[in-house]
Amino acid sequence: MGHTTQPRKILLPITGTVLVAHALALWGLPQLNPPQPADAPIVMETRMVEAAPPPPTTPAPKPAPEPAAPAPKPTKPRPAPKPPAPAPAPAPTEPEPESNQPPAQDTQAQQAPETEAPAEVPPPAPPPAPEPPAEPPETNGADTARPIQVTPAGGAPLPPGTVLPVSLPNSATLEFNASGQVKGFQYSAGAQLQWQHDGQYYQARQSISMFLMGERSQTSEGLITPSGLQPLNFSDKGRKNQSASFDVASGKARFSGGTADAAIADGVQDRLSVFLQLSALIAADPGKYPPGTLIEMTASSARSAARWQFRVGATEALDLPFGSVMALRLDKLPGISGNDQRGAVWLAPAMQYLPVRIKLTQGQDDFVDLQLKKYSPAPQ
Numbered sequence: 001m002g003h004t005t006q007p008r009k010i011l012l013p014i015t016g017t018v019l020v021a022h023a024l025a026l027w028g029l030p031q032l033n034p035p036q037p038a039d040a041p042i043v044m045e046t047r048m049v050e051a052a053p054p055p056p057t058t059p060a061p062k063p064a065p066e067p068a069a070p071a072p073k074p075t076k077p078r079p080a081p082k083p084p085a086p087a088p089a090p091a092p093t094e095p096e097p098e099s100n101q102p103p104a105q106d107t108q109a110q111q112a113p114e115t116e117a118p119a120e121v122p123p124p125a126p127p128p129a130p131e132p133p134a135e136p137p138e139t140n141g142a143d144t145a146r147p148i149q150v151t152p153a154g155g156a157p158l159p160p161g162t163v164l165p166v167s168l169p170n171s172a173t174l175e176f177n178a179s180g181q182v183k184g185f186q187y188s189a190g191a192q193l194q195w196q197h198d199g200q201y202y203q204a205r206q207s208i209s210m211f212l213m214g215e216r217s218q219t220s221e222g223l224i225t226p227s228g229l230q231p232l233n234f235s236d237k238g239r240k241n242q243s244a245s246f247d248v249a250s251g252k253a254r255f256s257g258g259t260a261d262a263a264i265a266d267g268v269q270d271r272l273s274v275f276l277q278l279s280a281l282i283a284a285d286p287g288k289y290p291p292g293t294l295i296e297m298t299a300s301s302a303r304s305a306a307r308w309q310f311r312v313g314a315t316e317a318l319d320l321p322f323g324s325v326m327a328l329r330l331d332k333l334p335g336i337s338g339n340d341q342r343g344a345v346w347l348a349p350a351m352q353y354l355p356v357r358i359k360l361t362q363g364q365d366d367f368v369d370l371q372l373k374k375y376s377p378a379p380q
Contacts, residue, residue: 141306144298145251145263148227153292153312166228166280169352171196171378177321178208180368191370195276195354196378200224204272214238220272222246227267228280234270234302242302244270253300262305267297274299274308275345275355278330282312283353286328295330309333310345318346318357321373327356343367351375 148164151157176191189210196203202224207217216238222231235243243256246268253262269277274297282289289295289312299308313329327346334342343360347353356372 140260140262140304143307144253144268144300144305145265146298146307147265148267148295148297150289151294151296152288153290164227164281165284166226166277167284167352168197168202168224168228168280169195169276169283169354170380172351172354173374173376173378174354174356174372175374175376176370177373178368178370180366182366184365193355197224202229202273202276204276206272218270218272220270222273228277229269229273230266231268231270231273231300234272234300236271236302244300244302246270246300253305255303257303259303262300264298264300264305268305269297269299271299271301275358278310278345279347279353279355282328282347286349286353313344315349316346318371320356320371322356322371322375325356325372326350328353332360348372351377 147160149157150162150164172195174193174195176193178189178191180187187210189208191206191208193206194204200223202220202222204220205217207215209215217236219233219235219237220229220231221233222229224230230248231246233243233245235241241256245254246252246264247254248264248266248268251263251265253264253268255261277297278295281295291312291314293312294309295312296307296309298305300306310330310332313331315326315328318325318327325348327348330345330347332341332343332345341360341362343358345355345359346357348356354375356375357370359367359369361367
């Protein structure tokens, strides 16, 4: 008994020692490597926590400065409002100092050429249509109160009061090709002479129509007397409208333009009827007007009256747009009325001595030339 208790006493401490050793093995092992397992979970947890919050915190402040950055950018366009300030500059503010004049004067100076430009467009345009026979500027001539005077070739003038028979051509319409030159400008145009009478009254109208330049016309109206045509009114319509009226009873020709009255007498003609009066005189008795005969009469425009003198020439063959025509030539002589206007008229016997060509010249270069293109007698 004593032996059994003693070994048990020995075994008890050993067993306790073994148990303690096992307990230390079981509980002490984790303590041998505490830093590794403890650090690992702590590091992982702290990194997860710290990494997550910084991203939201850092981007939050960054967006605030980013809108601030665009804010300075609009400040850069603020000089852009300065262009509105130069905007007046494109309006002619800068040219004004170049003119060394106040702005008001500059704008007027700029407007002036603009107004002149349209005024200069017409000046380059061709001059106004010439008068059917070119007419020089005149004042009333001398001796305009005398009647028609005829001087046979190589002889003395016929006595005053000599009856000069007349034979008026029948009514007709004559069309012409017109050409000429006025102040260096050459032109071509169409012209027409309308001649009508009923034995008591007459009307003659001659017109020239030019492309882009309009029409210029002369009209003569009056009575038919034993001495031929007696004009009452004469009008000249073109760039300006002018007229003249004739009162043979009072011996006055009056003009619309304010020119002084002219003294006239029986036998006065206007610038259109004068050619038809020549036709009537020669058609009545061609033998009384041999070459060299002078025929003188007062011819009035819408501005003044003057003495015109014609010298009968020879019969000539004309090559006209109408065709070949024989015509008696009468030359208008210059000098009687104090101007250098000269010219000629050709009267065709086959057409009752109506004018088939009229040419008048003024100065060295200006002229008008009408040549018959078509002859249309009025039905009888």
